[in-house]
Amino acid sequence: MIYLDAAATTFQKPDTVYKTAISAMRTVSSPGRGGYSAAWKAAELSFRCREAAADLFKMESPEYVIFTFNATHGLNIAIKHFARPGKKAVISGYEHNSVLRPLRAVGAEIHVVSAPVFDTQKILDGFESSITSDTAVVVCNHVSNVFGFILPVEEIAHMCAERDVPFVLDASQSAGILNLNFHALKAAAVAMPGHKGLYGLQGSGLLLCSELLNPILEGGTGSDSMDSNMPLFLPDRLEAGTHNMPGIAGLSAGIRFVAAKTPETIQIHEKKLVQYTASSLLKMKGCYVFFDPTMQQQTGVLSFYHEHIPSEHIAAKLAERGIAVRAGLHCSPLAHKSAGTVEKGTVRVSFSAFNTQREVDIFLNAIENILRDEKRELFTKSSHDFVAI
Amino acid sequence: MVYYLMICRSLTYAQRAARTLERHGIAAIVTKAPQDVSENGCAYCVKVPEKRLSEALVALKNTELAPSKVFVLYSDGHYSEVQT
Numbered sequence: 202m203i204y205l206d207a208a209a210t211t212f213q214k215p216d217t218v219y220k221t222a223i224s225a226m227r228t229v230s231s232p233g234r235g236g237y238s239a240a241w242k243a244a245e246l247s248f249r250c251r252e253a254a255a256d257l258f259k260m261e262s263p264e265y266v267i268f269t270f271n272a273t274h275g276l277n278i279a280i281k282h283f284a285r286p287g288k289k290a291v292i293s294g295y296e297h298n299s300v301l302r303p304l305r306a307v308g309a310e311i312h313v314v315s316a317p318v319f320d321t322q323k324i325l326d327g328f329e330s331s332i333t334s335d336t337a338v339v340v341c342n343h344v345s346n347v348f349g350f351i352l353p354v355e356e357i358a359h360m361c362a363e364r365d366v367p368f369v370l371d372a373s374q375s376a377g378i379l380n381l382n383f384h385a386l387k388a389a390a391v392a393m394p395g396h397k398g399l400y401g402l403q404g405s406g407l408l409l410c411s412e413l414l415n416p417i418l419e420g421g422t423g424s425d426s427m428d429s430n431m432p433l434f435l436p437d438r439l440e441a442g443t444h445n446m447p448g449i450a451g452l453s454a455g456i457r458f459v460a461a462k463t464p465e466t467i468q469i470h471e472k473k474l475v476q477y478t479a480s481s482l483l484k485m486k487g488c489y490v491f492f493d494p495t496m497q498q499q500t501g502v503l504s505f506y507h508e509h510i511p512s513e514h515i516a517a518k519l520a521e522r523g524i525a526v527r528a529g530l531h532c533s534p535l536a537h538k539s540a541g542t543v544e545k546g547t548v549r550v551s552f553s554a555f556n557t558q559r560e561v562d563i564f565l566n567a568i569e570n571i572l573r574d575e576k577r578e579l580f581t582k583s584s585h586d587f588v589a590i
Numbered sequence: 591m592v593y594y595l596m597i598c599r600s601l602t603y604a605q606r607a608a609r610t611l612e613r614h615g616i617a618a619i620v621t622k623a624p625q626d627v628s629e630n631g632c633a634y635c636v637k638v639p640e641k642r643l644s645e646a647l648v649a650l651k652n653t654e655l656a657p658s659k660v661f662v663l664y665s666d667g668h669y670s671e672v673q674t
Contacts, residue, residue, distance in 0.1 A: 263606065426632040427631035437600050
């Protein structure tokens with residue numbers, strides 16, 4: 202299989218991730234749940250993972266690194282802490298349903314800042330006029346999961362800090378790829394998956410926070426057991442129940458892989474593949490490609506659609522050829538509204554550190570063949586229609 | 591041999607304290623705190639050798655990791671709180 206769906210999850214992992222996760226299954230139990238060797242190994246492993254994340258994201262203290270099941274889990278914690286029914290929540294027009302749905306569930310008054318793809322200035326102007334003193338929270342993704350559009354989150358975070366409004370960052374598509382300095386950003390919370398740019402296992406994620414947030418899940422923590430309320434300290438307050446230790450072990454190895462390789466190197470590699478892919482797709486008749494030629498505002502995610510062939514059909518034809526991409530709305534109807542692609546959806550190609558130019562060549566060749574076949578079919582259909590008329 | 595048990599509010603906090611002490615060259619072991627010294631049940635502590643207590647307390651205070659309580663642990667398993 203040629204896997205070009207890293208924005209959903211990175212399918213290929215570093216060998217150390219597989220090995221560490223399997224080793225954890227065999228050797229560790231649960232941190233804070235016993236005084237025996239397997240429990241202490243689990244405690245050490247989880248602490249090392251927190252330390253590695255704190256180092257990568259420039260955090261002062263590892264206890265503010267919270268283990269979650271995925272980015273959605275972290276976003277739910279942060280959003281449900283800060284958002285209030287009837288109070289204003291400002292978001293970008295590129296948010297995933299993992300932001301939109303929790304805000305809707307809380308009953309927040311959602312204010313969407315829309316702008317065309319790659320129009321950074323319009324995004325900034327929109328946030329500038331929308332963030333007011335009565336704003337309960339601002340939530341923004343670092344990178345659009347549909348278009349790879351890098352949003353100006355440093356500037357948005359600065360606006361929030363100036364106005365004393367909590368800023369929540371969805372780093373689902375940027376963690377491990379773009380430099381993320383938690384200390385400098387001054388965000389209230391940053392949510393990220395462990396299984397995308399950090400190359401961990403599905404079912405793992407991190408929430409970085411700067412203050413004590415309210416839990417959305419209560420239960421055992423291995424601490425303050427006599428108290429029927431959740432502990433008033435992190436990470437325990439937000440980590441009820443047994444930890445996903447193989448996931449944490451894999452995530453720890455994934456973070457070390459990223460730190461050793463550096464996010465910059467991974468980003469350069471992915472951007473080169475996007476440029477290479479886009480330059481060929483742009484030459485194909487009927488293809489509309491969302492591409493920033495400067496690559497200043499785009500990561501390793503590329504969306505396109507064909508004016509006549511449905512996106513899902515292209516993805517299905519690619520799947521028949523053993524090529525994995527994702528088509529449709531990508532759980533981000535807001536992004537498609539902003540780009541004007543709600544009707545057609547897009548075909549999304551997204552790269553990881555493990556993809557190669559050869560794989561892209563095979564993908565491009567497959568697309569050419571699909572377009573040629575479909576064009577022939579379209580021509581045949583229209584000829585029949587003509588005859589029928 | 592006599593040790594001191596420095597009570598920490600959480601496992602992660604105890605691990606941070608132990609890391610800090612290790613960086614100062616002080617051997618520190620994270621263990622579960624005895625039930626009757628943990629006020630709220632299930633707590634953790636950092637165990638340090640008798641001779642390194644004052645040095646350890648300074649290191650932890652300087653990094654805002656001062657323990658909530660300190661107990662002396664005698665070789666026969668008994669322990670008692672000490673004022674720091």
